[in-house]
Amino acid sequence: MARESEVKLTDTIRKALQDAVDDSRISNMDKMTFKNILNEEGCGQKTIPFKTVRNLSKALTTAGKKVYIHELLKGSDVHLPSVDIPKRSPELEARLERLRTEAANREYEQMVGSIVPKSSPLDFSIGEDVKAINRQMTAVFNFVITVVAAFMFGYKGSELLLGVSNVAQKLTYGLVLGMAVFFADLYFLVKHTK
Known part of the structure; x- marks a missing residue:
């Protein structure tokens, strides 16, 4: 069974209880309840149920006296029941x-x-390392051969196709074609390298 909250019995509450007991407009049942609290208070009772304070306020208000709960509770402490866990x-x-x-x-x-x-540092495979190095070396070799072949095509192609005999012009055609292939090959190499 849940216990209810109690409030400390103050002089204000005692005086209101006494006024309610002395007032003829309050029902006899409420008077008996309030009188019992005053008699028990003489025996050392220091707290009363909050429900009693609420009933006291209602009874006095019904009897024509404007007494609010917050006025009765002024200077009092609320004792909440402890919860049994x-x-x-x-x-x-x-x-x-x-x-x-x-x-x-x-x-x-x-x-x-x-x-x-996740794996230990001693867990390595030489085969995977060799394959990786082989792929990188093949890519570099392919890159160099492609750029050199493009330069040679530009150098010799300008002589055969255009009839250029000046070495400076042949070098220029070779370098332009070699640079174009260099940047195109570099783009694809960077794009597909992991």
């Missing part, structure tokens, strides 16, 4: 502890996941 079962405690441990482990793994490598 049931004890948890051992199975529940064990399960909660297991879940807390799992959550802490997941959080730790997430924090150090980017720091600690």
